Amino acid sequence: MDEGTRRTIDRLLERLLDHDMAGFAAEWAPDGTMDFPFAPTGAPTHLEGRDAVAEYVAGYNTVLAPRRVVDRRLHGTDDPGTVVAEFAVAGDVVPTGEPYEMRYIAVITVGPDGITSYRDYWNPAALPATGRDGKAW
Numbered sequence: 001m002d003e004g005t006r007r008t009i010d011r012l013l014e015r016l017l018d019h020d021m022a023g024f025a026a027e028w029a030p031d032g033t034m035d036f037p038f039a040p041t042g043a044p045t046h047l048e049g050r051d052a053v054a055e056y057v058a059g060y061n062t063v064l065a066p067r068r069v070v071d072r073r074l075h076g077t078d079d080p081g082t083v084v085a086e087f088a089v090a091g092d093v094v095p096t097g098e099p100y101e102m103r104y105i106a107v108i109t110v111g112p113d114g115i116t117s118y119r120d121y122w123n124p125a126a127l128p129a130t131g132r133d134g135k136a137w
Contacts, residue, residue: 001076001083005110009085012115013069016089019061025054029113040124050114066091070101081116082109102126 008027015023028034028050039045047053070088077084085108090101102122109117 001074002080005081005083005108006074008110008115009074009083009108013072013087016066017069019065021057021060022054025050025057026114028053028115028118029111032111032113032115032117034118034120036120036122038121038123043124061094063094064091064100065094079109081111082107084108100127 012024012027015021015027030050031048032050032053034047034053034056036043036045044056047056066089068090070090072087073085075084075086085106086104088101088103090099092098093100103126105121107117107119107121108115
């Protein structure tokens with residue numbers, strides 16, 4: 001993986017821990033995408049563009065407050081701009097105050113203008129109760 005891709009992933013996780021979801025979304029290229037192959041029925045499966053990503057993550061910190069990244073591993077691919085990221089995030093469920101730890105695998109492609117593709121293979125069934133009627137956030 002190239003150094004620019006690694007720096008983008010580092011910034012992405014820093015913004016998540018800083019609860020800066022606008023900054024998190026700003027890492028996307030203007031036309032970058034975010035896909036959720038395992039999204040539950042009724043949840044978005046594809047977001048098109050930085051603005052759609054920003055809208056999607058805007059309420060994240062009203063539900064989840066990440067505190068640390070656990071067991072972070074980045075795997076390069078044949079494309080130096082694409083990485084497979086394995087990590088877990090630990091924090092608190094805001095409505096209940098209960099701790100949580102979620103594992104993620106994401107396939108992320110970074111271009112000159114930011115993230116062009118982010119495929120998020122998280123398990124929504126593993127999300128702790130948030131008091132939001134099954135909505136992630």
